[in-house]
Amino acid sequence: MLNISHYKIIAIGKIRKKWIQEGIEMYLKRLPGLEVKEIKDSTQLKEEHTIKEIISKNEFLVTLNENGQSFTSKQLATKLLNSHNQNITFVIGGASGLTSSLNNLASWQLSLSPLTFPHEIARLLLIEQLYRAKTITQGGPYHKE
Numbered sequence: 001m002l003n004i005s006h007y008k009i010i011a012i013g014k015i016r017k018k019w020i021q022e023g024i025e026m027y028l029k030r031l032p033g034l035e036v037k038e039i040k041d042s043t044q045l046k047e048e049h050t051i052k053e054i055i056s057k058n059e060f061l062v063t064l065n066e067n068g069q070s071f072t073s074k075q076l077a078t079k080l081l082n083s084h085n086q087n088i089t090f091v092i093g094g095a096s097g098l099t100s101s102l103n104n105l106a107s108w109q110l111s112l113s114p115l116t117f118p119h120e121i122a123r124l125l126l127i128e129q130l131y132r133a134k135t136i137t138q139g140g141p142y143h144k145e
């Protein structure tokens with residue numbers, strides 16, 4: 001089973017849309033222990049600097065990037081399960097995206113789809129997929145094939 005308290009999300013920019021915030025809150029209630037750290041949006045370089053300042057060396061960095069690796073929900077659940085409770089920090093860029101230097105620093109880059117989403121929707125999708133991964137590893141009925 002996934003230990004959600006080993007996962008953290010660093011997200012750039014506020015959630016301004018109420019319906020997205022409501023969706024995020026709904027899934028976060030189902031994922032106790034998941035930390036979401038929101039960073040004020042700024043220039044890409046300042047955002048990169050802030051992120052580098054707050055990540056520690058023992059964290060496994062995963063950047064969200066539409067050009068990254070894509071998985072089925074089951075594959076993602078298995079990949080997370082096989083990471084053996086490593087501390088994983090997912091990083092979602094702001095309106096201008098993440099710098100290539102930050103993407104290159106990541107242990108892997110996760111694509112949610114080849115389509116580009118607004119950062120607010122990317123945050124909601126990632127949190128929903130973490131919830132889905134949790135239920136897949138628990139064998140719950142949420143994920144249907």
Ligand SMILES: C[S@@+](CC[C@H](N)C(=O)[O-])C[C@H]1O[C@@H](n2cnc3c(N)ncnc32)[C@H](O)[C@@H]1O
Nearest residue numbers: 064065066092093097098111112113116117122
């Ligand atoms: C509006 S997008 C930024 C787009 C920008 N053109 C770029 O170069 O990244 C904001 C952030 O949402 C996340 N994002 C958007 N679509 C995504 C996708 N399909 N897969 C993974 N992350 C995505 C990424 O972290 C991205 O930095």
